[in-house]
Amino acid sequence: MPFHSLGLPGADVLFDPSFLSAAEADAFLAQLTAEVAWEQRSLRLFGREHPQPRLTAWYGDPAARYTYSGLAWEPRPWTPVLRHLRQRLAAAATTAFNSVLLNYYRDGRDSMGWHSDDEPELGPAPTIASLSLGATRRFRLRPRPGGGQNHAPFGLDLPSGSLLLMRGPTQQHWQHALPKSARPIGPRLNLTFRWVEPGANGPELYSAS
Ligand SMILES: O=C(O)CCC(=O)C(=O)O
Ligand SMILES: [Fe+2]
Numbered sequence: 001m002p003f004h005s006l007g008l009p010g011a012d013v014l015f016d017p018s019f020l021s022a023a024e025a026d027a028f029l030a031q032l033t034a035e036v037a038w039e040q041r042s043l044r045l046f047g048r049e050h051p052q053p054r055l056t057a058w059y060g061d062p063a064a065r066y067t068y069s070g071l072a073w074e075p076r077p078w079t080p081v082l083r084h085l086r087q088r089l090a091a092a093a094t095t096a097f098n099s100v101l102l103n104y105y106r107d108g109r110d111s112m113g114w115h116s117d118d119e120p121e122l123g124p125a126p127t128i129a130s131l132s133l134g135a136t137r138r139f140r141l142r143p144r145p146g147g148g149q150n151h152a153p154f155g156l157d158l159p160s161g162s163l164l165l166m167r168g169p170t171q172q173h174w175q176h177a178l179p180k181s182a183r184p185i186g187p188r189l190n191l192t193f194r195w196v197e198p199g200a201n202g203p204e205l206y207s208a209s
Contacts, residue, residue: 060099
């Protein structure tokens with residue numbers, strides 16, 4: 001199915017609810033659940049450790065170092081299935097990706113809070129390709145507080161095999177989140193393919209002789 005635009009002002013968000021067939025989505029869900037090096041990382045805030053309410057993993061080219069929510073990430077090397085998905089999502093998005101952040105929401109208690117993907121190493125207008133596998137969860141978008149956009153929050157169900165593209169000024173003007181759900185809900189994986197400016201992180205790259 002082709003992409004359609006969500007039509008949000010000051011954003012460029014495109015959605016394809018069935019980018020993958022159901023059979024493909026099931027197969028990728030099983031394989032990635034089993035073979036990705038999932039870990040639960042913690043944020044350190046005012047001297048206290050806060051475990052993230054989900055499991056994560058970061059894969060990519062060696063130069064794609066990344067700092068996310070105050071956590072530094074060294075990419076793991078691409079696996080064949082992640083390389084395959086990168087190639088398909090790059091073709092669909094007509095752009096290149098050098099890394100992928102994977103999130104594993106074990107049940108409705110796992111979540112991601114409000115944020116913009118606006119780390120400097122992503123550049124001012126990043127294209128982020130977000131593939132969902134497994135249980136359908138509700139994705140939320142809202143104007144960035146103080147960002148001058150006057151628009152109601154927006155909710156979108158992300159079914160298995162769907163592909164969401166966030167491009168252009170989206171991260172400058174909007175935030176997004178994946179709220180918890182009180183309903184019993186199965187596991188969901190989300191893969192966000194990104195382009196990280198090589199060398200943007202790690203001062204040793206600059207000081208190397
Ligand atoms: O799980 C999702 O759909 C959102 C993930 C996300 O926003 C992120 O990884 O930055
Ligand atoms: Fe995000």
